[in-house]
Amino acid sequence: MSLLAELHWRGMVSETTDGLAAHLERESVTAYIGFDPTAASLHAGSLLTLIGLARLQRLGHRPIALVGGGTGLIGDPSGKSQERSLLTFDQVEANAQGIRRQLERFLDFSPSLANGALMRNNVEWLRPIGFLDFLRDVGKYFTVNYMMSKESVKRRIEGEQGITFTEFSYQLLQSYDYLVLHDRDRCTLQMGGTDQWGNITAGCDLVRKVRGKNVHGLVWPLLTTSAGTKFGKTESGAIWLDPALTSPFRFYQFWLNTDDRDVVKYLKFFTWLDRDAIAALENTVATAPEQRDAQRTLAREVTTLVHGAQDTGNAERASRVLFGSSLANASVDDILTVFEDVPSVEMTRATLSAGVATTELVVTAGLAASKGEATRLITQGGLYLNDQRVTDERGRVTSDHAIDGRVIVLRKGQRERRLVRIV
């Protein structure tokens, strides 16, 4: 299947430049997507970009992952209502390193491969260029009128906040990236989310004006959730790809909890499953939603992609223990394994022998912000000690409650757990 047909079927084409289809049919192309190094790890939202690059490669094209080491110092106004705070050079550099490691999971960088992936960092060409050179070589090709007509800029000019010259210039830098990649790597396609459309077309225009060549752009739709929340965010924060920031278990759970209304869309976006497989899963969502086969598959596929088969297996097993059988039949070692990534607090054996007010323990463990809140929680039946509901809000916890004398599992509501390790 051609790249464009594949992306269309997956619902990943929002807009393209004219003539892209013909261009892709003619030859194997080199395409790039930019990554913003604002954090040391990519998050669930950036998965779309990663997979976009990987799809390019699988379908015979050469992907370039462009780390925005230089543009990251400036800040892209697209999709932002406020001026962004600037990162230091060292921060951006460190973040770029982190991102590089994650890219390697998804792309084959073998130099021997005809369409081996490339990684570029625009700090390479943006840092050395002088201001005067930049104005002559890039700025000269854009009218301010054109720049101001870009949606991202227009919104900021009309808004209260305004936009600084620095962020206003961002589109020139990104255009210049495209020009450099076109010259150096014969790159003729840039992809990204819809918020990048303005920057991408600016780049296409620059290449056409300077080199007289038609290059292309493709953007995919903004990722949304049916519940109206921001994709990739949970109560406890963003879902990161770095296992140190978001454990594989939590990562797996994030995907498993996908809304029925979104799961098919996500299967198309984030997995390699083909039409038939996804159609079959779509059918189960309609006929047996309670089985959650689609969610389970989605979680397994994506977790395997990001963390590998072993971590995925562990996450699945932990999920079964947690939501299936009860704690009672699990050994302490099992519990410690399953709750490996559950936040824990330590408590000395001596303190515990003396006994601790349950409410106090709840606060210490971070399940409630105040004792009043803890009392309320218990009164309402929302606290569980080793999976047994706690009914006495004035009760105490002692050594008797520690499983095997080593650990106590506190639970608030159906999901949120804290481990108290006895030391």
Add this chain to the structure above:
RNA sequence: GGGCAGGUGGCGGAGCGGUCAAUCGCAGCAGACUGUAAAUCUGCCGCCCUAGGGCUACGGAGGUUCAAAUCCUCCCCUGCCCA
């Protein structure tokens, strides 16, 4: 610089001398239901302590009063309009 309108709990937004820890909506938390879902329903939603009470709060600082989020003075900030 002048005029006007405002600043209340995470947000929106009531209250305009006592009955205000502050109506209500959203967000959040818990319970029921359930599929580790959605929707719905119920309860909770400043802090502390043992019931009862205490403490800190309505932009900031003073003041009037037995009593102030509510009245007065000054200051700070925001929005709109005029210069």
